[in-house]
Amino acid sequence: xxxxxxxxxxxxxxxxxxxxxxxxxxxxxxxxxxxxxxxxxxxxxxxxxxxxxxxxxxxxxxxxxxxxxxxxxxxxxxxxxxxxxxxxxxxxxxxxxxxxxxxxxxxxxxxxxxxxxxxxxxxxxxxxxxxxxxxxxxxxxxxxxxxxxxxxxxxxxxxxxxxxxxxxxxxxxxxxxxxxxxxxxxxxxxxxxxxxxxxxxxxxxxxxxxxxxxxxxxxxxxxxxxxxxxxxxxxxxxxxxxxxxxxxxxxxxxxxxxxxxxxxxxxxxxxxxxxxxxxxxxxxxxxxxxxxxxxxx
Amino acid sequence: xxxxxxxxxxxxxxxxxxxxxxxxxxxxxxxxxxxxxxxxxxxxxxxxxxxxxxxxxxxxxxxxxxxxxxxxxxxxxxxxxxxxxxxxxxxxxxxxxxxxxxxxxxxxxxxxxxxxxxxxxxxxxxxxxxxxxxxxxxxxxxxxxxxxxxxxxxxxxxxxxxxxxxxxxxxxxxxxxxxxxxxxxxxxxxxxxxxxxxxxxxxxxxxxxxxxxxxxxxxxxxxxxxxxxxxxxxxxxxxxxxxxxxxxxxxxxxxxxxxxxxxxxxxxxxx
Numbered sequence: 410x411x412x413x414x415x416x417x418x419x420x421x422x423x424x425x426x427x428x429x430x431x432x433x434x435x436x437x438x439x440x441x442x443x444x445x446x447x448x449x450x451x452x453x454x455x456x457x458x459x460x461x462x463x464x465x466x467x468x469x470x471x472x473x474x475x476x477x478x479x480x481x482x483x484x485x486x487x488x489x490x491x492x493x494x495x496x497x498x499x500x501x502x503x504x505x506x507x508x509x510x511x512x513x514x515x516x517x518x519x520x521x522x523x524x525x526x527x528x529x530x531x532x533x534x535x536x537x538x539x540x541x542x543x544x545x546x547x548x549x550x551x552x553x554x555x556x557x558x559x560x561x562x563x564x565x566x567x568x569x570x571x572x573x574x575x576x577x578x579x580x581x582x583x584x585x586x587x588x589x590x591x592x593x594x595x596x597x598x599x600x601x602x603x604x605x606x607x608x609x610x611x612x613x614x615x616x617x618x619x620x621x622x623x624x625x626x627x628x629x630x631x632x633x634x635x636x637x638x639x640x641x642x643x644x645x646x647x648x649x650x651x652x653x654x655x656x657x658x659x660x661x662x663x664x665x666x667x668x669x670x671x672x673x674x675x676x677x678x679x680x681x682x683x684x685x686x687x688x689x690x691x692x693x694x695x696x697x698x699x700x701x702x703x704x705x706x
Numbered sequence: 707x708x709x710x711x712x713x714x715x716x717x718x719x720x721x722x723x724x725x726x727x728x729x730x731x732x733x734x735x736x737x738x739x740x741x742x743x744x745x746x747x748x749x750x751x752x753x754x755x756x757x758x759x760x761x762x763x764x765x766x767x768x769x770x771x772x773x774x775x776x777x778x779x780x781x782x783x784x785x786x787x788x789x790x791x792x793x794x795x796x797x798x799x800x801x802x803x804x805x806x807x808x809x810x811x812x813x814x815x816x817x818x819x820x821x822x823x824x825x826x827x828x829x830x831x832x833x834x835x836x837x838x839x840x841x842x843x844x845x846x847x848x849x850x851x852x853x854x855x856x857x858x859x860x861x862x863x864x865x866x867x868x869x870x871x872x873x874x875x876x877x878x879x880x881x882x883x884x885x886x887x888x889x890x891x892x893x894x895x896x897x898x899x900x901x902x903x904x905x906x907x908x909x910x911x912x913x914x915x916x917x918x919x920x921x922x923x924x925x926x927x928x929x930x931x932x933x934x935x936x937x938x939x940x941x942x943x944x945x946x947x948x949x950x951x952x953x954x955x956x957x958x959x960x961x962x963x964x965x966x967x968x969x970x971x972x973x974x975x976x977x
Contacts, residue, residue: 438799439813440851444842450811450818457816629845651844663844668851669799671813701818 437691439671441701445654445664448685448703459492460484461696463688465507465518465551465634466676473678473686476505476518479696483508483518483529486700496535502527507592507634507676509553517559519548526551526561526571543577545569550593550635552601560601562590568603585620587612594635594642602642604632611635611644611655624661638679645674645687652677652687652703665703714901719824721900722803725893730827740832742891749888750955753865756880757951760873773872774936775929776918780868781950783917784861787910788958791857800854804828804838804896805846826896834895856898858957859906862888864914865954871918 441450454460462479473486474495482497483505495516496502503522510516516529524541525548539545539561550562558572560580566588568581581587581603589607596602599616602623610625611632624630631648642655643664650672652665667674667689676688685703692698729736742749757780760773799812807826811818828838837850862884870877889907892898898906921929936943953960 437813440799440801441811441818442801442805442841442846443809443811444844446809449809449820452813452816452818455816629843646844649844653844663842666841666844666846668846668848669813 437697438669439689439691439699440668441671442666442668443664443703444666445662447705448664449706450665450701450703452699453488453686453702454486454492454700456697460486460698460700462690462693462698463700464505464675464690466636466678466686466688466700467508467510468678468680468686469510471681473680473700474508474510474516475688475700476508476676478504478506479690479693479698481505483516483535495529495533496527500535501537502535506549507551509551509559511553511557517551517553519551519561521547521549521564524548526559538575539569539571539577543569544579545577550590550604552593552595554595554601555599560593562587562593562603564589566590568593581614581620585612585614592632592634594637596637596640596642602635602637604635604644606631606633606648611642623657624655627661630661633675634677636677636679639683643677643679643685645677647673647675647690650674652685667701671699671701715822718900719822722893723825725890726803726827726896728894729829731830733830736829736835736895737831739891739894740829740834742887743833743895743897746956749957750862750865750884752883753862753869753880753888754951754955756869756873756876756883757865758947760869760876761947763873763876771933774933775921775926776868776872778929778932779917779921780865780871780914781954782921783868783910783914784865784954785950785958785961786917787860787864787913788857788961790913791855791860791906791909792962799851800902802850802853802897803899804834805841805850808841829895832895834897838896853898854902854905855909856889856892856902856906858892859889859898859903860910860913861954861957862910863907864910867911868914 443450461477463475464478465476467474475484475486477484481502483495484492485495486492501523502520504520506519506521508516508518514531518527520527524546525537526539526545527535528538529535545561545563547564548561549564552560554560558570561569561571563569566583567579568590570578570580587603587605589605590603591606592604594602601614603612609631611623613621613623629649631646633645633647636643640656644653644655650667651663652674654662654664670691671689673690674687675690678686683705687701689699689701729739757777761777763773801810801821803824804826806821806824810821812821829835866877866880866884869880889903893903
């Protein structure tokens with residue numbers, strides 16, 4: 410039995426108030442710390458603007474293409490307008506991961522749940538052009554090769570080449586010791602960069618096929634998505650909430666740190682004016698996310 | 707109103723920069739200033755010693771009972787302060803001053819709002835030197851975005867104020883130590899701004915006074931029962947007092963760790 414001391418009752422009320430305060434609904438909290446003072450930051454779209462929880466991004470001819478993983482859709486967005494849905498669940502898409510657009514305007518994307526390589530053709534028809542039976546079980550990174558083929562990273566550590574006729578071959582096997590090619594991108598000289606966010610490494614495959622590990626074993630580094638522009642590699646790190654710039658000459662430089670509900674920074678792309686767009690999955694299960702733009706001053 | 711806020715921020719920033727100007731000149735001085743951040747003995751050992759001094763101070767039975775009652779109330783207050791400030795500070799995104807040398811945007815009303823920038827001199831030694839270096843590599847600990855209010859200010863100002871209520875001279879010494887050494891060092895190295903410290907201190911004193919109101923005035927049966935128990939078990943009471951003070955001067959580190967482990971255990975059991 411509880412003694413009837415007034416102080417004890419006061420304590421009980423205080424404990425109840427504390428419990429209520431700690432259980433109350435917490436609003437979303439996030440912050441962006443810009444270490445490269447050449448940029449300013451702003452939110453350009455959220456779940457309130459027709460996105461759910463975006464992942465891969467690709468800036469192409471004045472428009473932003475978004476693999477909206479939380480919304481199981483691929484969308485196209487012109488700044489200042491509502492996004493346009495190009496393909497969604499009705500086409501069988503589950504978790505679109507990353508995307509590229511070829512010179513003819515076809516959109517290729519990966520899906521780490523449904524697997525395979527997907528294409529939305531110029532007519533707007535979405536279809537899986539290579540299925541999981543070809544080895545593309547859970548697809549992650551995607552890149553357009555200089556020869557017109559599409560390279561696709563698979564979650565179990567292999568990279569496949571899909572030629573324009575739909576033929577599939579292995580570009581990198583398990584002997585390359587890439588554990589999860591989460592993101593892949595070519596530079597203008599045909600070097601392929603691979604972000605492995607299971608082994609926390611950034612690797613380079615030269616046109617001659619030699620493989621180099623550019624960054625490995627670095628504390629606090631786990632690359633998520635790569636974008637290449639103007640001689641530099643832009644890298645997001647969803648484990649540590651970072652956005653980096655990397656060149657062979659300057660090494661890895663931190664552009665910004667994303668904190669709180671902004672920590673899960675995923676896709677990255679660069680627009681024609683040098684602004685960086687990043688996607689943030691604030692809550693994938695509850696379809697909440699942000700698109701943040703870092704604009705050069 | 708807007709002018710007043712600007713004026714208050716100007717004072718806050720000027721006081722912060724005056725304190726921060728102490729660091730960045732000498733490795734030895736910076737290592738000395740950083741000592742209270744890592745050593746519980748330097749941070750609050752003398753404040754704990756003041757508490758023991760007041761507890762054991764001779765006097766009439768009434769005087770000893772009054773002092774010991776106040777010490778017990780103070781200990782109840784400081785054990786309540788830690789969880790309350792933790793809840794308050796995690797609900798607000800306020801970057802530590804050392805981060806304000808960078809451009810910090812905080813999510814506010816669905817938009818990213820730029821925080822004001824602050825000139826900052828990183829120290830040449832200690833934990834904050836390491837954090838400033840880690841910041842260049844993009845490493846920021848989440849707690850560095852929750853500097854308001856200062857839980858250290860709440861804890862140690864309340865502890866010193868409680869000692870002051872029990873004994874003026876011991877309390878003045880404890881308050882001076884808390885302000886100059888415990889909190890001054892945190893301001894100098896860029897962990898807290900004067901606002902963080904003032905708000906934390908005011909909060910700590912408010913909790914102390916609320917506890918004094920609840921336990922020390924009106925119905926005092928609980929305190930009398932505890933003091934009677936202390937009279938019967940002096941040795942055990944001294945041991946418990948030692949453990950409690952040790953926990954307080956180490957900023958409740960063990961309690962926080964135990965709470966974390968409990969959360970981990972509960973979430974693991976539920977998963």
